[in-house]
Amino acid sequence: MKIHVTINGVPTDVKVAPNEKLLDMLRRMGYYGVKFGCGRGECGVCTVILDGQAVMACLTFAAQAHNKSVITVEGIGQPGNLHLIQEAILDHGAAQCGYCTPGIVCSAKALLDENPHPTEVQVREALKGNLCRCTGYQKYVEAILDAAEKLRETSGRLE
């Protein structure tokens, strides 16, 4: 079957199998920032943003993305053109092995798009589905709170 999906802002028609997962579709298309960790929605390294919601791509059928927008980490910021969330993660030295980082960036982006003034508890809640074994999360949480503040300043200036 064929689906129509907008990936990182680019509208595309993709041939998918009815049982194909969004994770496999995206990786097949070269979006390697979407990682495989468990394949059953328990670790969150495959987190992407589907129509504004952070979802686990390993639990989502590709067909569910039909007529929807998918944002992967590649669509949030690129080398030389980083998003403030990514800048903050670098400034705080939050990322270690980096395998969970793309998923965390996506969860953080979905949170801050919806709630520009999150509390620490809300940031931690938003990251609840993203397991990380390297960092203890603390520097990610600090980075995301920092990014939220910077994003508010930036949007304040734009207004």
Added chain:
Amino acid sequence: MKRPKYRSVGQNQRKVDGEALVTGQARYVDDIELRGMLYGKILRSPHAHARILEIDADEARGLPGVHAVLTHHNVPRIQYTTAGQGAPEPSPKDTFVLDEKVRYVGDSVAAVAAETAQIAEEALKKIKVRWEVLPAVLDMEQAMTPDAPRIHEMPSANEISNPEKNIAAQVEVTDGDPERGFAEADLVVENHYRAGRVHASHTEPHICITCLDEAGRLVVRTSTQVPFHVRRIIAPLVNLPIGKIRVIKPRIGGGFGAKQEVLLEPICALLTLKTGRPVRIRLTREEEFISSRTRHAQILRSKVGAKSDGTITATELEVLADTGAYGSHALTVQCNTGSKSLPLYRTHQYRKGVNNVHFKATAVYTNLPVAGAIRGYGAPQGFFALDSTLDEMAHKLKMDPIDFRLKNLVRKGDSPALLEKLGEGREGVKQILKSCGVRECIKRGMAEIEWQQKRARKNGGVVRRGVGMAVLQQGSGIPGIDMGAVTIKLNEDGSFNLMTGATDLGTGSDTILAQIAAEVLGTAADKCHVFSSDTDLTPYDTGAYASSTTYITGMAAKKAAEEIRRKVLARAVRMLSEKRGDLTLENGRVKGRKKSISLGEVCADALYEHDQEQIMATASHISYDCPPPFAAHFADVAVDTETGQVRVLKYVAAVDCGTAINPQLAEGQTLGGIHMGLGYALSEEYQFDDRGRLMNPRFLDYKILSASDMPEIKVILVPTFEPTGPFGAKSVSEIPTNGPAPAIGNAIFHALGVRLREVPFTPERVLKALRNA
């Protein structure tokens, strides 16, 4: 002490690979696709202990899309160890790539390579096995009994300590006169502690891709901490000389010791050699839990004697460890349980490093998943037992637990003799402590946790509060064994390439090595392009384990950079017509009294102008010192006496890692190690049914703490200067894992007056302890 001023060292340099990590551009093994690549899958044993009477793979071989099926009939029968250690490995060689016998539920039976993963899985179902199911041992305390079934019947014993009694490895060391020490004690405290089996749980599963290059050499891309050990260990198994094997480590998604194992590479390579095609094997998360490696479950008898004034007179640890079906790291992990914990304290007869210490460890085989290397490497178990016993002793002596520890802790200049007798799998190397910030760690941590106030807190009601602490150490590399080498070469733009066999598994070691080299070369760390690791292109390194990379490989980076510096200055003397003594390296330039030139200009001179050469250097480093980092951990807990739930409200870790080359990364290591230690203390544990099947091989049932489960953690870096390390650095990565179990256990005791002697401290265990109190 006045510290030298550094420009690169000590800075919170952004990770050199950071931008790739946060944008999803970093390439892990899973992100590599080779044309014609086949998918490998492994058939796993449904039985804890069984003999393969017959294995029929004809139907699987006939399935369209299947290219090869391997069973024990068509792989070389060579004994080896999966432990990725230096040669000769001190672990028993008790493993075959595929055997006629299986020894745990999940053991490898056969392997398939097929066009797709689905076909490979389909083929596994078509392999018919006739089993002779054997009685199994699922309890380490039963393993040595006379009627226990024998798990290993090797043609030769191959360093298995006592195969008849299922003993994989044993070690016993005595220092001083512990018997006399205990006899002279006013009080002796002795108890048993139990530590469960846990998993490293790196988010990237084990994965390997093998292929043949155009010269017919075997290329292995693998998520490993030990590329050079992989190359050496698989060579006989695939019947190729070492030079015909190339091992490449791309980015790694965490390892924590579990990737110090040669797990998938042999079978993957044999499938490639059989088919001529690239083959990829990636473990599922369930396989990761069942068939990779775990921390050793241990039962520890811990005994401490002390005078009524709080002077320790003798210490003893006796360990029974469950190595599971194979003896990977069975000897060395157990050695570390004693050698990392016991030498932290003096006894009253202390002189010339003699302590009254007895240590004995026995690692037994069971028909359960295989234990191996995991962050801490035996020390978390040792500190849980020893530090809990010290806490109990302090309570019985009516002393503040901190005062009691302070009275007995080692000091700078001490040379604990136990370390000379007890190395990793062999005798150790004499050690003299040249840096020791343990007292400062305690002082700073006490203030941060508000120890005095919280110890004096009135307690009562349903939810009780308590505060506890633990004192810890680890090592930095394996003395006399670990060697790291670094190659640096200079480019025309003043940047340089740094090639190392050390494997940054997320720790940030690529960045640390860049900062060290940049410091020597007077340039910025981001001018350093780090490449790690490829056995064809990078010099040897034992690998990222034993907390070695900053301390060992970091020194190699420093030496190589110093050699580059000498070569650069020699040219600059001529180019600037200045005296050597007037030249300095700063901001990427060589500065003289009058003029300056850039590193790039020096390189261009070397490549194109004068007496042409590539400015490059390779340096190796080995250390006979193994300076311990020290730490004091503090936990403030709330225990619900109705539900048994333990909540950690605040956690403080003060650590002496010498000079923190990158303070932010050192904090990150500490935070991550505490996260792993908190899971060990509170929630993580393998659970088996009565047939040896793992009941919780998934994150839903094997609970790793999430972002919202974590307490507030305060990390305090306490600077000291270790003279044998690069710019004063010691290790930092493993030590934090040792803290949470004893610190929280001691806090629970303070809250409830009840001591828990088994981790994890689950609500059930807390309630049981309360009922039995």
